[in-house]
Amino acid sequence: MTTHRLSTPRIRIPWSLERPSPLPLLAVWTLSRAGMLALLWDDTLGVGKIGREVYLLYQHWYGQLSQGAFPLADVTWQYPPGAGLVILAPGLLEPLTYYQGFVALTLCTDAAVSVALARAGGSGAWVWVGGLPLLLHMPLVRYDVQTTAFAVFALLAVQAGRPRLGGVLAGLGAMVKVWPALTLLGTAPGRPTRRAWASALLAAVALMTVLALAFSDPLEFLRHQGGRGVQIESLGGSALSVAHLAGWPGAVQYRYGSFEFTGPHVPVVARLSLLLTVAAFCWLLLWRVRARRWTTATGPDAALAAVLLFTVTSRVISPQYMIWLLGLAAVCLTCRITSQRPVTLLLLPAAALSALAYPVLYEHVLAVTPLGCAVMVARNALLIAATAVSCRRLWRATAPGLPAVEDH
Template sequence: MRRLATAPVFAPRYRRAAYWWAGSRLLLLLWTLQAVPYFSRGSVVGDVMIYHGWANTMVDGSFPSGDPQWQYPPAAALVMLAPKLIQHLGIGYVNSFFFVALIADAVVFALLLGQADRIAAETGRKPHLSGVWAWVLGGFALGPIVFMRYDVIVTAIAVAGLLWTVRTTGRRSAERAEKRTWAVRGALLGLGAVVKVWPVVLLAGAPGGRRGWRALLSAAAGALAICGILAAAMPGALSFLSHQSSRGIEVEAVFASPFMIASWFGYPIRTVHEDGNFQLAGPGTGMVANLAIVTTLIGFGVVLWWRVRRFHPERWSPALMYDAGFTVLLVMVITSRVLSPQYLIWLVGLAALCLAENGPGRRGTVMAVPARLVMACTLVSQIEFPLLFDQILHHGFLGNALVAGRNIVLLTATLLALRALWSATMAETPAGSGESADTTATREPEPDVQVLAPAGAGSTVTAAATATGGQPTGAGGA
């Protein structure tokens, strides 16, 4: 309890952010519990009712493989079964799910606050809380959907996979703690991958050398182990793959906007409910759905090309890892056949991590502009769903114009992010100089030896920072 009382979240300089988080989440929880009326709550809570049905099926010993709406990796079962544990306390499944989501939201907040505290300790300056505020305000702007989908739980796993550290003790050397840090981070990202796939893309910015390989191998081993255990325990673990392949273009996706606009001028398009989504049917929609998959592969290829051609392990920094993860996640979202409002939860979590690195006295993110563009999309997403969703389904002007505008902003953020990431690191070192002019900032030594504390629970001071007066490495040549 003494350690909890001295945690950063209770420090006077963090109380304002903590009060805003607590107040905003209380209001969101009152909305979700229907203690305070919320417009169209019934349409928002529908997915939790579906989770309940799936959880009952899984309690009986099998995945809901016969339901075409089941399109999730095997470990999603763990998330959907978790409310069953609270349900034994006399709380219904739906309300139990809301409390599990609230805990996940609190974990992200604590991790970001701990990150701000660590950076303040490294730089010797006041805490920079833009990342914390991005999560507090961005989550509130998205509305009750934060607690009515399991995406906030996946985001908590992903953020922990980027920030979690293992403490150095008298029995555990700094080098051994650092090895365990990257093993744990990899395992968490691997867990996230088998809960909802996307956290695995965050490994795009992993450090080079042994640290990166340790994270990658831990992610693969953890994912395979979890999938193997779940497949052995319940049949139908891989049924989601066949259900995913039949998906069409969902009405809110980037690729849907041209069809929606064309429908205003008489293009023969209609909305159908298939595979658990409201998607488009009509001339050209099948071809565009296949094109979306190709575009995703091309976007990933661009990031991979950056990794091969522009990534310099000696100039790696945490900011660069967050920037790369945020960029590849943007690519994944805008090229997806589905762009549900809850996908913004993922982007807000990564945007908050990027902005957390942007404090004074620290070479920070190159994603400040794309991150702010994503933040601007959050309130729009709550307006279009659920308030204007009926208009979207019936190809109304206002709802679809709003979605098209949101998608244009996300597309702009993605292009700016790709450009910023590409130009953040120089292709080669200038001739005659031992290093690039942009690398005059202190480099992080190899290995990254840290005096470690859990990233969300207290301050963390790197050996590199103490040796160089608290000026850590920046994101390449940003």
């Protein structure tokens, strides 16, 4: 009878990957980001004015945070307290306006992620550099690029054999938007996991302590999570959109910072989404317990599968969530033996459809027209397929008694 020693897993190291040629990558980054900036300058595509998230909402939060208090009784503030530092950062770039500073910091973060992925080798840098513009100019006016940077740097640090640094980055990222904590799910059992998770916890507690001393009401965001309904772009929203076309009498309303469905049976759909999220969490725990084969690709592969699971089961799937998935997929492709290569091929068209839905055809999505419904159903079908493929290939790559997935 064969025994498996989880405390000393055998880590298979992939053969070295060539770094992408810097000049073509730099040329594509420069041209694509110039195009994104041009779209943002005009900001009339589709529904237009997507930059107002920054110059109205973020700048409003900046005014409150600069007075030493987190937004109070503001249902749109639904983020951990670490997000406040990201919101405050553009104010340091005077004489730039807040809007200009935010876009400049986002571009700098984007460039840093691109460089880190290029140095790691493989095709990950190309996925990030070429995939982000599929979302048009939206990534420049959301703080999800900064959040994704924490996750990318954390995964790359763990891959490089620095679990403590990876844990610190993941812990800080979790204080900005929770989900970067999932980057540690696939850390090899034993000492690497203990070091990574202990470092993440210490970093999160340290940052929380500093913020609690410097600001009032740092936990105010917790009050506004439970009341959220079913966003029109979520899987549940797609089901309700189809039902609306078939005669269901629900309506679309702006609530909690997004457009949600209201009407009969919506609470049932919301509860079903929560149950699916719990089921996803249980599956991830089962995978972790059953996993026996560990490679340097397991960490990013598991992170992508986990974030996909929590994305598709969420009551909210905002278009900026695709930034997270593209960043994680890019890290996966820095490893030649990743199991997630087909998943990336599904995420790229899903990103393009997300941009088609918002901002290009968002009026159709809000009006629940057949065209708007078709685009959202197609995007969400790709996400479901990506999640199923990701989980299946992760399981086969790590579970005992099954042939490992091979990618070339």
